[in-house]
Amino acid sequence: xxxxxxxxxxxxxxxxxxxxxxxxxxxxxxxxxxxxxxxxxxxxxxxxxxxxxxxxxxxxxxxxxxxxxxxxxxxxxxxxxxxxxxxxxxxxxxxxxxxxxxxxxxxxxxxxxxxxxxxxxxxxxxxxxxxxxxxxxxxxxxxxxxxxxxxxxxxxxxxxxxxxxxxxxxxxxxxxxxxxxxx
Amino acid sequence: xxxxxxxxxxxxxxxxxxxxxxxxxxxxxxxxxxxxxxxxxxxxxxxxxxxxxxxxxxxxxxxxxxxxxxxxxxxxxxxxxxxxxxxxxxxxxxxxxxxxxxxxxxxxxxxxxxxxxxxxxxxxxxxxxxxxxxxxxxxxxxxxxxxxxxxxxxxxxxxxxxxxxxxxxxxxxxxxxxxxxxxxxxxxxxxxxxxxxxxxxxxxxxxxxxxxxxxxxxxxxxxxxxxxxxxxxxxxxxxxxxxxxxxxxxxxxxxxxxxxxxxxxxxxxxxxxxxxxxxxxxxxxxxxxxxxxxxxxxxxxxxxxxxx
Numbered sequence: 001x002x003x004x005x006x007x008x009x010x011x012x013x014x015x016x017x018x019x020x021x022x023x024x025x026x027x028x029x030x031x032x033x034x035x036x037x038x039x040x041x042x043x044x045x046x047x048x049x050x051x052x053x054x055x056x057x058x059x060x061x062x063x064x065x066x067x068x069x070x071x072x073x074x075x076x077x078x079x080x081x082x083x084x085x086x087x088x089x090x091x092x093x094x095x096x097x098x099x100x101x102x103x104x105x106x107x108x109x110x111x112x113x114x115x116x117x118x119x120x121x122x123x124x125x126x127x128x129x130x131x132x133x134x135x136x137x138x139x140x141x142x143x144x145x146x147x148x149x150x151x152x153x154x155x156x157x158x159x160x161x162x163x164x165x166x167x168x169x170x171x172x173x174x175x176x177x178x179x180x181x182x183x
Numbered sequence: 184x185x186x187x188x189x190x191x192x193x194x195x196x197x198x199x200x201x202x203x204x205x206x207x208x209x210x211x212x213x214x215x216x217x218x219x220x221x222x223x224x225x226x227x228x229x230x231x232x233x234x235x236x237x238x239x240x241x242x243x244x245x246x247x248x249x250x251x252x253x254x255x256x257x258x259x260x261x262x263x264x265x266x267x268x269x270x271x272x273x274x275x276x277x278x279x280x281x282x283x284x285x286x287x288x289x290x291x292x293x294x295x296x297x298x299x300x301x302x303x304x305x306x307x308x309x310x311x312x313x314x315x316x317x318x319x320x321x322x323x324x325x326x327x328x329x330x331x332x333x334x335x336x337x338x339x340x341x342x343x344x345x346x347x348x349x350x351x352x353x354x355x356x357x358x359x360x361x362x363x364x365x366x367x368x369x370x371x372x373x374x375x376x377x378x379x380x381x382x383x384x385x386x387x388x389x390x391x392x393x394x395x396x397x398x399x400x401x402x403x404x405x406x407x408x409x410x411x412x413x414x415x416x417x418x419x420x421x422x423x424x425x426x427x428x429x430x431x432x433x434x435x436x437x438x439x440x441x442x443x444x445x446x447x448x449x450x451x452x453x454x455x456x457x458x459x460x461x462x463x464x465x466x467x468x469x470x471x472x473x474x475x476x477x478x479x480x481x482x483x484x485x486x487x488x489x490x491x
Contacts, residue, residue: 028205067205068198079190101192119195126200130377138204142193154208163481164377167402 003066010058021051025067029074035144036078036094046081050074075142094144101141101169125175129168136161137168243267253280253295253344258363261286271296279304286360289352293364296345301338304347324361326393335361358384358395375399375408376481389419392461401478405467408482413461416454420463424448432476435485443470451475455485 001020009017029050033043050073054066063069082094126134132154139145139153140161147165151158243266248255257264261284268278279296294304305311310329325336334349335357348361362384375382379399387394392411399406409419427449430441434453443449449470452463464479 063198065198065202068201071201071205072194072198076194115191115195118191122192122195123197123200126196131203132208133377134200135204135208138196138200142196142201143204157481157484159480159483160376163477166477167376 007058007062007066010055018051018055021054021066021070025070028067029070032071032074032143033078036075036082042081043078046074046078049077053077071143097141097144100165121176122172125172129171133164133168136164140165248280248282251277251280252297252342255280255282255293255295256364257282257284257293258286258360261291287356289350289356289360291357291360292349294347294349297343298345299343302345303336304345305332305334305336305349307332307334324358324395326358326395328393333357337361337365356385375406376401376478379406389421390417392417392419394419402469404469406478407463407465409463409465411461412459413454414459416452417461418450418452418463419461420450420452420465422448422450422465424450430472432472434476434479434483437485439476439479441472441475443472443475445471449475451479453479453483 001024006017006020006024009020026047029047030043033046034040037043037046050070053073054070061069126137129137136150136154139150140147145153147158147161150156151161154161245255245266247268248266251268255266264282264284267281267283269281270278275296275298277297279294281295282293284291284293296302296304305327307327307329310332311327323337325334327334327336332349332351334347336345336347338345346364348357348364350357350360362382375397376399379401382397382399385396385398387396389409389411392413394409394411397408399408407420411419413419424442424444424447427442427444432439432441432451434451435455437453437455439451439453441449441451447468447470448466450463450465452461454461462479462483464475464482466475466478
């Protein structure tokens with residue numbers, strides 16, 4: 001069943017939609033949640049909550065990409081449960097990704113940001129990247145995948161992935177400085 | 184940057200980019216054979232084994248090679264292409280595919296043989312006077328030279344195909360031509376970072392060492408990356424840098440020497456003693472300890488690591 005058909009079931013308020021969502025996206029959502037939450041049960045609860053939230057919000061929402069919509073909800077729910085200041089949580093993949101980004105962006109990021117401008121600048125920058133570079137960047141810092149996982153997916157050396165991310169972070173910093181965008 | 188800023192940064196990414204990144208990377212071109220072609224392949228092979236094919240008797244077309252699972256993706260500028268199928272005997276279940284073509288005035292012969300393990304298709308035997316292995320990410324290239332012939336060979340493990348590209352003309356363009364074929368197979372030569380421009384591959388002699396060189400421009404800076412077989416450490420770069428500082432570092436398990444002017448020219452040299460391979464990476468400007476080491480780290484594939 002494709003995305004539009006599942007959205008159709010949601011609009012019809014058919015409970016089969018939830019079954020389909022769990023079948024099609026359950027594993028991917030769990031992987032996203034597990035990268036943020038060290039506890040497996042927390043991650044599973046997160047995924048269940050995400051499915052419930054999709055049920056509650058569609059309709060009236062009609063996302064163009066159900067997969068991305070669901071991942072975003074799952075991630076936000078997982079982040080809400082996550083405590084970055086807890087030493088125990090520092091071991092998660094996403095926490096280490098966060099620590100990687102901080103030295104590059106802390107000097108250009110402030111609290112008084114124009115959201116729309118920042119969003120526009122960030123996405124324009126990402127779209128200017130080669131597809132593989134962009135995907136590696138998003139997999140690392142949004143999905144929290146490890147360097148090894150990314151390298152294996154793309155048949156690259158881990159050093160290549162590290163260098164790619166290093167250069168992308170530098171380029172992102174320059175792009176934000178150039179546009180004078182502050183978060 | 185604090186937690187809230189991180190969340191804000193990450194939540195700003197457009198959905199279609201998230202979806203695209205979530206998808207599995209597409210399988211490398213040529214990796215998946217159509218089942219129908221496989222079935223047709225069996226029928227054709229049986230016919231071919233009973234009727235040896237010779238050029239001129241039975242004109243071979245590209246489609247004949249494709250049915251056997253050979254995607255002969257020659258360089259775009261290849262001209263006067265002639266195809267052939269050559270039976271190499273009982274050792275192989277499928278005939279070898281061969282394409283002879285002309286590019287930039289030079290004649291090349293490209294051979295491909297389905298085989299479970301790497302094989303020698305050069306037909307150069309004892310006439311080889313020099314050779315070296317050049318590693319490029321997940322591809323290992325063997326450069327061989329005799330008095331009259333230069334050859335680049337590589338094995339494509341995912342398809343189980345041994346490749347060989349030969350010329351009796353100027354060998355300088357040989358690696359460049361091979362790289363065009365390799366990239367059309369869906370592999371990256373990967374001796375240049377993603378986003379690099381004006382990438383060229385050449386081979387020549389430096390102090391009597393057969394040397395492979397990649398040059399490219401990245402972030403507006405020109406780089407030259409060289410490798411050669413050697414019994415000892417030496418400076419392969421042929422670049423003298425006045426007023427430079429010299430530092431040492433570790434690159435994998437190799438000791439590396441960095442010679443650079445901060446923000447100016449720079450080079451990093453290292454020698455992998457186990458396979459006896461010498462390396463140099465030179466950057467025309469923007470050099471620093473970190474910049475040299477980061478780029479070298481990305482380009483260098485230790486000879487001891489697995490291929491494919």
